[in-house]
Amino acid sequence: MTATRFTKDHEWARFDDGIATIGITDHAQSALGDIVFIDLPAAGRRFAAGEACAVIESVKAASDVYAPFAGTVTENNPSLADDPGAANKDPEGNAWFFKLRPDNKADFDALLSAEDYQAFVQSL
Amino acid sequence: MVGFAGYAMPLQYSGIIDEHLHCRHHAAFFDVSHMGQAALTGPGGAAALERIVTGDINGLKSGRQRYTLLMNDHGGIVDDLMVANITTALLLIFNASRKQEDLAHIRAHLPSNISLQPLLDRALLALQGPESEAVLSSIAPNSKSLRFLDTTVMPLCGTEAVISRSGYTGEDGFEISIPAEYAEAAACALLADPRVKPAGLGARDSLRLEAGLPLYGNDLDESTNPIEAGLTFTIGKRRKVAWDFLGGTAVSQAYARGPHQRLVGLYVDGPAPVRSGAELRDSEGAFVGRVTSGTFAPSLNAPIALGYIRHDRAEDGTLLEATLRSRRVVLHVVPLPFVPHRYAR
Numbered sequence: 001m002t003a004t005r006f007t008k009d010h011e012w013a014r015f016d017d018g019i020a021t022i023g024i025t026d027h028a029q030s031a032l033g034d035i036v037f038i039d040l041p042a043a044g045r046r047f048a049a050g051e052a053c054a055v056i057e058s059v060k061a062a063s064d065v066y067a068p069f070a071g072t073v074t075e076n077n078p079s080l081a082d083d084p085g086a087a088n089k090d091p092e093g094n095a096w097f098f099k100l101r102p103d104n105k106a107d108f109d110a111l112l113s114a115e116d117y118q119a120f121v122q123s124l
Numbered sequence: 125m126v127g128f129a130g131y132a133m134p135l136q137y138s139g140i141i142d143e144h145l146h147c148r149h150h151a152a153f154f155d156v157s158h159m160g161q162a163a164l165t166g167p168g169g170a171a172a173l174e175r176i177v178t179g180d181i182n183g184l185k186s187g188r189q190r191y192t193l194l195m196n197d198h199g200g201i202v203d204d205l206m207v208a209n210i211t212t213a214l215l216l217i218f219n220a221s222r223k224q225e226d227l228a229h230i231r232a233h234l235p236s237n238i239s240l241q242p243l244l245d246r247a248l249l250a251l252q253g254p255e256s257e258a259v260l261s262s263i264a265p266n267s268k269s270l271r272f273l274d275t276t277v278m279p280l281c282g283t284e285a286v287i288s289r290s291g292y293t294g295e296d297g298f299e300i301s302i303p304a305e306y307a308e309a310a311a312c313a314l315l316a317d318p319r320v321k322p323a324g325l326g327a328r329d330s331l332r333l334e335a336g337l338p339l340y341g342n343d344l345d346e347s348t349n350p351i352e353a354g355l356t357f358t359i360g361k362r363r364k365v366a367w368d369f370l371g372g373t374a375v376s377q378a379y380a381r382g383p384h385q386r387l388v389g390l391y392v393d394g395p396a397p398v399r400s401g402a403e404l405r406d407s408e409g410a411f412v413g414r415v416t417s418g419t420f421a422p423s424l425n426a427p428i429a430l431g432y433i434r435h436d437r438a439e440d441g442t443l444l445e446a447t448l449r450s451r452r453v454v455l456h457v458v459p460l461p462f463v464p465h466r467y468a469r
Binding site: 034036039055057060061081 | 135136139141142326329330395396397399419420422427449
């Protein structure tokens, strides 16, 4: 188990056993407001770093979620289909979005630390 | 906070869904002071205004308010507005985004002895929802006697406010025009009532959409004809005979032959909202129209939309299709409003 890392697009990634679990941060859910639908990528999809790979629909607008690094989706969180609002309540826990096997583990390591992400959010 | 028509506006307080449902079940407070207010005064003011709006303004009695359309010379809508007869003047309430256009357009068509004065020192507050009457009458007892679209000047929080029984949510409620220096006291007095929650622009939009009320800039613009927008009811009976308003000839033609397209309600199959701009096709794949407003409807727990559809595909029950993120989505044409109006008639 390694530390959780973050992106400037307000996503978190947690690395375990060769695969990273990806979700959105509490700051992101708070900014988006009530989430009513999440369009998640299917297992097997490949994404380049920074590529749009999921869409969050709040009442007001649709927002993209970007791949934090290049990799292949291994699974997505099926519970979000029935309860997208879980992403408002527990964004950094049970309401993870998908799991991504990085092409290069070093890409994960290069993401922001919790302290650097907090400093980034404070600067907004 | 978000930018809207040059104003920094609250998008939400406790959350759009919470505020929306609170308005449907209790009472919600909106600060809509960004909207334009202006007083029209002078001899024959009503008749002069009638030259450029669709409504019967001459017949608007003192203490009554009416929804009407400001027209351009080719039958398009410059703005949709409320006009109230407050005896000493006609009080006009128009969209924030259209203030400058409206003032210039109306003034260009008024004789010199009639004045249109923007009321820059007045705030506009809205209290909406089934408990609005109980809340407002606790601090303004006379408001209880108002029926839908009645407008009266009455004491509130130490000043005189123009209070009308109207709104933009489909619920019973009130709109309060008040001198700006008293707005904070009035807002605090209303929000002190435990039945009231503050609501932002997000809930205002989802509430009006469920009520099937068009939004200028989305569902109406200078090219929209009142007939195709489903706003034929705004054309006064007398006016529908004479068509004696700016653009009246073009509107009368659309009225006589039927519009080419119609603004309709759309239910969306599945959980994802279909937003403004989405192209709509019929079952044979032909382009038949476009979504102009789309959101998630908190009261229905489902996505809904408004859109202009070719007249022969605009019948209730017609199935249409949109493409959302390269997936096919089915939409159903349904009657408006999505949620029944509950005005205090």
